[in-house]
Amino acid sequence: MLTTGSQTPALKVTLEAGQGRKGSKDDVTDRDRSPVEDAFYESFLLQSRSDVESLYASNIYWSQKHAKEVKDLD
Numbered sequence: 001m002l003t004t005g006s007q008t009p010a011l012k013v014t015l016e017a018g019q020g021r022k023g024s025k026d027d028v029t030d031r032d033r034s035p036v037e038d039a040f041y042e043s044f045l046l047q048s049r050s051d052v053e054s055l056y057a058s059n060i061y062w063s064q065k066h067a068k069e070v071k072d073l074d
Helices: 035-073
Strands: none
Touching: none
């Protein structure tokens, strides 16, 4: 897995006006969740980050392979 050495950034999600209670902005990350919900959200974020890192590494690999093929044509 490709790592950047940085920690996962904090995520703060807010609802737009009209989506929250009585049109106010609510921070959906502040509401109480069960331990099961917390575990689900944490695993979802970790899996999403892993998927992005894998996609990034794959793009680098294919770009380098393409550059080598183009160089070999010269």
